[in-house]
Amino acid sequence: MERFDVVRLLPLLAPLVLLQLGLLVAALWDLYHRERVRGGNKIVWAAIIVLVNLLGPLAYYLFGRED
Numbered sequence: 001m002e003r004f005d006v007v008r009l010l011p012l013l014a015p016l017v018l019l020q021l022g023l024l025v026a027a028l029w030d031l032y033h034r035e036r037v038r039g040g041n042k043i044v045w046a047a048i049i050v051l052v053n054l055l056g057p058l059a060y061y062l063f064g065r066e067d
Contacts, residue, residue, distance in 0.1 A: 016054075023057035024049060036066050 027049045031037065037045055045064045049056045 020054050020057075023054065027057035027060045030065070031060065034065065037064050038066055039064065 028046065031042055031045055031049065034042075039045070045060055048064075049060050052059065
């Protein structure tokens with residue numbers, strides 16, 4: 001059995017990591033600059049954005065923003 005080689009996976013994982021970081025920063029930036037969010041609690045949305053990888057920022061953009 002071949003040993004797991006992390007170097008081979010880096011080209012596949014790098015775009016996902018960059019996407020995650022980009023969404024995380026953009027969602028937190030948007031949350032910080034908004035007066036109101038659905039549910040009314042920015043702290044809860046910040047925790048969801050940070051703790052739920054990839055899906056947290058997407059959930060915020062889909063369900064948390066008030067227009």
